[in-house]
Amino acid sequence: MGRDISVLPGGGMRMLKNALSIARKEFADAVTSKRLWLIAGIFLLFSIASTYSTSFGFRIGARQTTRPMVQIASSIASATAYMAPLLGIALAFDAISGERERGTLRILLSRPIYREDVINGKIMSALAVTGLTITISSLAAVSVSILLHNISVTVDDVSRIGLFILFSVVFSFAYYALSLFVSTFSSKSSHSLVISVGIWIFFAFILSIMSSFIATAILGPPPTRALTLFNMSRRQFGNFTTPGGATPQELEEYLNYVRKVSEISGTIQAFSINYHYTQITSSLFSFVAGPLGFGRGEITIASIPTILSTRLIDIIILIVFPIVFLVASYMVFTRRQEK
Amino acid sequence: MGGGENMSLAVETEKLVKVYGNGKTMVKALDGIDMKVPKASVFGLFGPNGSGKTTLISILVGLLLPTSGSAKVLGFDVTRESVEIRRRVGLLPEGFGFYDHMTALENLVFLATLDGVPSSQREKRALEALEAVGLKDRADAKVSTFSRGMKQRLGVAQSLLKDxxxxxxxxxTVGIDPEGAAEFRNLVRKMNRDGKTILLSTHLLYEVGMICTHAAIIREGxxxxxxxxxxxxxSVREAKGFRYEIRVKPGSDMPxxxxxxxxxxxxxxxxxxRVTVLSKNDIGSILFxxxxxxxxxxxxxxxxxxEPSWEEIYxxxxxxG
Incomplete structure (x- = not known):
């Protein structure tokens, strides 16, 4: 069937105007919705609580570091890794299916607008809402640490926090795009919510557990004596760097095993967008904990350009993921015929 | 470009076919519809539930694409110029809804924005539409507080925004009380007097007879x-006979x-x-x-x-036939 030819010169501007009108309404709806305030509130509390405990640790001397703000920001990242996807899902799961259920989609589509205008307006609004929520929550949490515990901030810290906010918005938006896609073909918002949350649970929890199981299934059980010694040393000394009676060969054998498990597990988890986001934020805040806690306490802060180049693949995946789902959403929504 | 060949028609369809699904799940919702809606008419599209009325209307405003055939609305092609059609056509879809958390006025102003009404006129136009349907005094009430009948009237109001x-x-009139339905019919008559063409679908036969100047009966597409x-x-009279009723004074014997x-x-x-006369031909003047x-x-x-009843006609x- 032929495409509507009403996109005359100036049609692009008209489309943008329509999308902006929808975006304005969506934004107003979002900022006055209880759902958003609840998620933003939990997000904020989560972030402030984790930064407070970290910065309090510095204050009382339980934690020591040369870059306290980097450590504090890493605790915000832990909270964001869970909350950002929920924010994206909360904004998107009923974006289209809700309009369909309420019958407002029929009213919207009976106006002289394109279907793309509806979806563009919703995306614009979602970007603004996720951007604001994550920025405000992160900055509020950082401010609490600065004000209550006199943590100093360097220009490099600010840059890292800025990048972290940017990647977190993209991460949240990735879940928005995924949930929007589900919403475009769902006739019920409850179905859309269940599917979206199910995918999040799979990526955030199940895949990492599954990956360990699969790695163990492929490699077989760990070397028995090495594992026993490892556990003993952990109980005795609190970490693995003191081998607790293991011979260098046994230690090497065990380390090889752990490395392979980590490689297989990492490969499987690479299917999860959460994994790539965590890789980026971990690098930004030097929050790289080795397998089973290796390297805990070691803080090696790579420069921002180095991080961006070493994590380029993760960054690309983080950006491509929402694009793929947005394109899919466009395709489903614009081709679906609403009676 | 629109403009149309037949300027006296508001809607013209030719061999319009719509098929849903494919293979075993294929359903032919419309099967070669040729329909002509004259301008300035109140055209009743009557048919039982599932006869294809909503599918036909959805195609006319570009919400659905026809499988084959063609259709023009106000001279614009439904597949290529649907935005131009929606710019000129006010639609009250079946099963529509409003944003319940917004007031009636906010809903209409938002929709007027999408209709391309200039910002300086949006509120005025929305209030005029609310007045036309008798809801002006509820302009600032949230739609969630509206009854079904009020929502239906608000639905009519939103269709008037772009004039x-x-x-x-x-x-x-589905789901609204008899009083509301009567008000709606009055509104339709008034809009028609103002020169607007009205196409309404219904499965209620009496509605066609009460307000329509033209009608079509659709069944199984x-x-x-x-x-x-x-x-x-x-047509029905010619086939079934002309019926006349003569009322005589009580107690009189009619030869x-x-x-x-x-x-x-x-x-x-x-x-x-009462004397009822059935004749093969029109004998109105002879009887008179x-x-x-x-x-x-x-x-x-x-x-x-x-007149034959609409049940008889159907x-x-x-x-x-």
């Missing part, structure tokens, strides 16, 4: 008949010999003070001249042609 040339109402209401009446002697009279029935002279003129109170065309 459309053509209004399409899909099952507009096919148009059984279409034309002006007078034409439809005449029937002269009426019986009219060659085309098929049947005469008398009950109380008869009852205005003696001995009838002193006992006859009225002579009226009886049954007639359903059985093949």
């Amino acid at each position: 459309p040339e053509l209004l399409i109402f899909d099952e507009p 096919r148009l059984l008949v279409q034309g002006s209401v007078d034409e439809l009446y005449r 029937l010999q002269e009426i019986r002697s009219i060659p085309s009279v098929i049947e005469i029935a008398q009950s109380d003070n 001249s008869l009852v205005t002279k003696n001995p009838y003129k002193d006992i006859v109170e009225s002579l009226t042609p009886v 049954r007639f065309y359903q059985e093949g």
